[in-house]
Amino acid sequence: MPDIELPIVTDRLILRRFEAEDLERFHGYQSLPETARFLFRSELTKTRAMEVLGRYANFEFKQEGDWVCLAIERKDQPGLMGEIVLKWLEGTGQGELGWILHPEARGQGIATEAAQAVMELAFGTLSFHRLDAKLDALNAGSAGICKRLGMRLEATLVDNWHYKGQWATENIYAILDTEWRARSGQATSGQTAAGGESPTSGI
Template sequence: MPDIALPIHTDRLILRRFDGHDLDAFHAYHSLPETARFLPGPAKSFTKSMESVGKYANFVFDKEGDWVCLAIEATGSPGLVGEVVLKWLPGCGQAEIGWTLAPEARGKGYATEAAGAVLELGFGELGFHRIEARLDALNYASAAMCERLGMRLEARHLDKWHYKGQWATELVYAILVDEWRARVAG
């Protein structure tokens, strides 16, 4: 796999490596129960936020199991508004994408724009064949976003996860490189 050329610029966003200046903003939204609702584990403590930002700042992406987590920043408005993640899955050309946004950044299309840029990175520069997203069936906003990105619902796993005191149904959305290419060309 080639090195990832950063930052990535979109019409309204900059996707870049995390740095120490992102800690306070990261903690501000990851410490909220509403953010943690669809993420594994509870809302993050400041210490857990420090650990996460440190890992995200120092990612290596050269083998299966590695992941890249990019900070999302609005162009012309410095500061972290969320993150988008791409994980290299086992198997030939497989990856998984995910995203989290601060409450004030939600509903503006930032997650869709950032995820689209990472899908382009994954299918282009990194050469993946298939990229999937796994989410809680109650996460309606993320399911709608997957559909806006041209991802198709491939699976519904009833009561797949037990977390936060209840069973959750997992949805698996995915898109293939040829589908992505046809979408961006058309």
């Protein structure tokens, strides 16, 4: 598995490791009920935010079950704007995407641009075969991001999740490396990866 070279730079964004200086803004949006609405867990306390940030800052991505969570920052506006996750699922070349944004970053295409960069990493560098995103069916914002990324609605599992005291329907969006390469105009390589906390994607 190739190493992940950071930072990843796009037209507007810098995707990088989390740093201790991110704590205040990280806790700022992770403590909001609206952030946790479509996550299995509740909003984070300051102590819990410190623990999670430490794990994010010290990730390893070497085997199935590992995941990377990158901080999203705008080039023209220093400061944490959210996070983008890639998890290496069990099974050859399978991965899962997830994202959470600071309220200030929503509605600007930031999650889509960050996810496009991570798809490039997954398919182009890590040679994954398939990526998916698992959403609560009520999460219309993230569903829109999946569609803009070229992901198709692959399955709807009615009342598949039970969290926060109620049943929820799970929508699974997915894209294959061949579909991604066709959209991005790249030749198909035919390669697969050696081996994939984002129960739902949030915005």
